[in-house]
Amino acid sequence: MTKDLVFITVIGKDQKGIIANISNAVFKHNINIEDLNQKIMGGYFVMTLLADTTDSPITFSQLKEELAQIEARMGLKIQVQHENIFKAMHRV
């Protein structure tokens, strides 16, 4: 079965609890974390999290709304995008 993979990307000021908050939010909706990458780029905390949403009952817009709350609370920029867009743009 093909997986429904999404990238959750986070940009913002480094602070305690970013990964904890996001992983908690995705776990709550039965989303599995497949991979996680983070580093400091140009003074900003940058993270990409690859998540498998195949078994999750929620829609893209519901996941976005959930993460938007963390975004507002912690002053971050969080994007949710299906993996296919990265495959199209970065793989021939």
Added chain:
Amino acid sequence: MEYSLEEVMETVQMTLYHNFDIRTVTLGINLKDCINSDLDVFKKNVYERVSGYGKMLITEAQKLEDKYGIPIINKRISVTPVALIIEACVEPDAPIEIAKVLDKASKDVGIDYIGGYGALVQKGMTRADERIIDSLPEMLSHTERVCAFLNVATTVSGMNMDAVIRLGKTLKEISSMTENGVGCAKFVVFANAPEDNPFMAGAFHGVGEPDFSLNIGISGPGVVRSVVEKNKDCNLTDLSEVIKRTTFKITRAGELIGRELASNLGVPFGIVDISLASTTKVGDSVAGIVEMMGVEKMGAPGSTAALALLIDAVKKGGAMASGNVGGLSGTFIPVSEDSCMNEAVRVGALCIEKLEALTAVCSVGLDMIAIPGDTKAETISAIIADELSIGVVNGKTTGVRLIPVPGKKAGDYVNFGGLLGETYVMEISSFSSHDFILRGGRMPSPITSMKN
């Protein structure tokens, strides 16, 4: 992870900071099978077809925006040229009645513009074509969302100068019936109009198209400008390469979203139009790219060469990314819709003659240019003839969207509002073209059209 953090962040940053978006998804709809000799039945058929598919287009496009995190700015519809479908209607007000139905159907479901009110008259006009042209001033001043077009020339057929004569007068009439002449912003005159163009105001669903066709216009002047900014010191060969690579990426994103949207709507996927299209947003400007390449102001010597390099690189990157490149696929240089173009006009760097030269390398014509309200009808016709000749002789699409602004003279400021932007009225030559234009007839097709 299959993708590096840098690759993922490149896409994210394009969207967040460089205005990367899908500029338009335009659903082409055939209306020929809606025709009925009873105008009321005909109108009902058109309303149901347009509003039904329009509603689906909006819903499905919204879902893909959520899925891919790439904004789809405009959701639009193009229809069969209205001159073709009103042929059998004897009621004198049939063209306007159909336009009002298209307007209402669009408004009811949230489609911002619907294109196709027009005709193809490059060799001559049918009675229905004439009715459409005659109705343009009333139609454009009594509807909000309906866009009009007229194709008056092709490389194969030459240019219908009788139609061009009429258009000078028609534009003045449209202008006098709408505030600041803004009705003219919804009307394009073409040479070699493509049948699958997704961009307004000139979109229509051509007769060679299937019942439905989903066409997509990608965009990213902001993205291209940012890569040019990052490559300040490289030579023009290398600059062309980086622009090509960037365009490849954004075209692939457009193709992905276009195909998926077409499949979700259950309609055939048409084309990706790879035109760079400016918006009024600061930084989202084609002139801004030319200036970032090292030309002080758009219009200064070097602008045409810079634009030629830009559009060539865009085409090469786009053609590698999609097997279905179509529509206009040029580079738009609308004056009022591009903040850097506007500034160039304000400071005197850019005049209409230089704009005409720029369109020789980029398409898509003299676009969104405000001219003095007292410009003579024959002079407007002559400007149209000049621009369309470039298209006819070079075998490419050129269009004209001129706005004579009532009561304004060269240098005056005018605001058209919203997406249509703001601009300064351009100076037009005061020398007369009257005798040349009024000769009328048909300019023959160029020898280069004889290819068989």
